[in-house]
Amino acid sequence: MSASPDLTRLRARIAALEGGGSEAVAGVVPLGVAEIDAVLPWGGLPLGCLHELALGPSGEGLDDGAGFGFAALLMGRLAVQAGKPVLWIGSGDPPYAPGLAALGLAPERLVVVRPYRAAQALWAMEEGLHCRALAGVLAEAWTLELTPVRRLQLAARASGVPAVVLNHGTPTGTAVTRWRVTGAPSRSDPALGVGAWCWHVELLRCRGRGIDERGRVAAWDVEWNDETRGLRLAAAAGDRTAAPDWFRAAG
C-alpha cells in the first residue's frame, strides 16, 4: 500500500506518541505463513507485549478447539525459538498433553498452573511475566479490567516475555494484536476421513493496521501441515458432499 510521505510521517508521530513503536524491541516470532507475516507490521508477532485471542462466550469450550489449537501452536513456536519453558494458566480442564505435542508444543517445556480465583490468575500471570526465564505466558481469562491489563503490558515490556490471553469475555481494547480462530472444514476427501486441521484465522485488530469493511484487518484459511510441523495456507474449499460416502454405499 503506497501512502503519501505526509501520511507516513503522521503515522510515525502518532505511533511514537502512543509509545507503540517500541513493540518489536524484544524480538519477533514469525508465524511461519508468509502471507500472515506480511500483514503484521513487524513481520511476525512481537515479543514483550500482550496479544489476545477471542473465544466464544460459552464456558463449555466446545467451539473453542480451534482457538486453543492456535494458542498452543503459538506457544510452541515461542518455546522453540527462545529455548525456554512456557507457562499456561487456566482454571478449567487443562490441555491434553498428547494433543499439545502434536501441535508443536512439547509438554517438556510446559508448566501448567491452576489457580482457583481470577485474582490469583492475574497475579500468576504477572509473576510469570516478570521472569526472564520464560518464553511466554498463556492465560485463560473471563474478565479483564483495564488497570490489570496495563500492569501486565508493563511487565511484559520490561522483561520481553510475551503474553497471550484467551479471552472469553469482553475485549481488552489495548492488546497489540487481537485474533479470532474458528474451525473450518478440512480440505481432504471425505472418504479418507478427517484431514489436516484447518482453521479460519481472523486478525481483528492490529496496532498499525486499519480495519476493512468487515470489521477486521485480514482473514485467512490455514492448515496444519504434519510434515513440516507448521502452518500453511489452505487450498480453496472444495464442495462439501451432502452425506458421507459410507452412508450412501450402505444404501
Place this chain on the structure above:
Amino acid sequence: MAVNTAGRRAGITVGMSVADALAVAPGVVLAPADPAADRALLDRLAEWCSHYTPWAATDVWTETVAGGGLWLEITGCAHLFGGEESLLAHLSGRLRRLGFSARAAVADTPGAAWAWARFGGRERCLPASGQREALAALPVAALRLLPATAATLSGLGLRRIGALYPLPRAGLAARFGREVAQRLDQALGHAPEPISPRRPPVLHDVHAAFVEPLGRPDDVAEAVRRLLLPLCAQLEGDGLGLRRLEVTAFLVDATTRRIAIGTSLPSRDPRHLFRLLGEDLSKLDPGFGMEMLRLSALEVAPQAAAQTTLTAHGAEGRADDFARLLDSLGNRLGFDRVARFVPQASHIPERAVQRLPPATAWPLAAWPERRRPLRLLSHPQPIEVVAPIPDAPPLLFRWRGQAHRVARADSAERIADEWWRHSAPERDYYLIEDDQGRRFWLFREGLYGGAVPPRWFLHGVFP
C-alpha cells in the same frame, strides 16, 4: 476435685465433696473441670517451653492420674541459660509470673525428676548420678505407680523408695507385676526411658532472643531477614539447601505463632527465602510483644555449591529465575497446583498423562502416535447419536440440545481396558468433523447386539 494452694490452706482437701468444701470455706470459687481445655493449655505451654529446648513434651501418663506436667529434655541446652540451676530458676520464675503454680526439678532421669518435682522438698537440680540417694527418702507414690499399687506397697510397710532398694527384683516382679520394678529401674537410670518430643527436633535452626520484646511487624520482618543469614550460612557449610522453613515467634504471653514456606528445589538464598515469606510475615501479629524468634529448617536436601557468574543472565541465572518463579507460584497457590504433564505408559486416554511437580525427572515413556484431542473432558458427556449399525461412524449427534451434522469421520479406534483390569467395556473412538469444521472425539461404549444397548459419549475436542 482439685485444689490450689490457697484452698488447701483454707482447709479444703482433694476428694472432699462440694457441700463440705463450701462449709469449710464459704468464699471458695468453684469451676467445672474441663479436661480438654486443660490439655490444650498444657500443649500451648509445651510449645512455649520449646524456646528453652526444642525437646519438649506433655506428660501423658500424669494427665490421667494426677494433674498435668511437662517434660523438657535440656541436655546440651542448659549452657545457653547459664547452667541448669539458672535455667530452672528462670523457668519457674516465668511460670510463676504467668500465674501458674508449678514445681520443677532437674535430674538425670525423667523418673527422678518427676519424683522430686512432686514429692521433693524444694526445687533443685539433683546432682549427676545422685538420684539413688535423693529418691531414697521420697514416698513410694513418687515412682509413678498406680494408686492401687502404691496403696498395696504402703500397706505392706514399704513406705519409702529406699525400702525397695534391697529387695530382690524377681520377687518384686512376681508379687506386684512388672510395673514396680520397671519404674524403679527407670528412676534410677538402669532402664531407658526416652521422651518423644512434640515436634521432631531439627538439626539446623537459629534463634534470637530480644531484650525488649518486638511489637511492630516491620521489626519482626527485619529480625527474620537478619536471622536468615546465619541459617543459610550453616546450610552452606553442610552442603544442604532448604526445602521447608518454619518461623516460630515466641510471644510474651507464652503463646507461639508459626509460619512455614516450602520450595520446589533446595535453596539457601536469603533474599529469595525472605521474598517467599513476604506476605505471611506481614500478617504475623506480634501481639503483646515477641521475645524470641526461631527459624528451623524442617526439611533439607543436598544442594551443590553454585559457581557465581559475572552476569545474572547466564544459564545458571536463568535456572535460578525459573526455580524462583516455581517457588513463588507454589507457595501462593499450593504446590499441587503447579505441574507438568508427563507421559505414562498406558493406551487408555485418561491414564496416558500424569501430572507431576515441575522439578521431577522426565520418565522414558513417549507420547502416543495416534491423533489425540487437545482437550480431554474430565468426565465423558453422554450424547444422542444417529449412527448406522454395527460400527460405522455416526451421522449426527446431539449434545445439550445442539445438533451437529457429521461431515467427515475417521474409522474407529478400539481402546479396550488393560488386560489385568477387565472393569470397563471396550470403547470405539471416532474422530469426527461436523459441517462447521469443529472436530470432536466421540466414543461408543459397548457393542450393538448385546444385552445392554451401547452408549455414546463425547470425550474430547480437537483443534
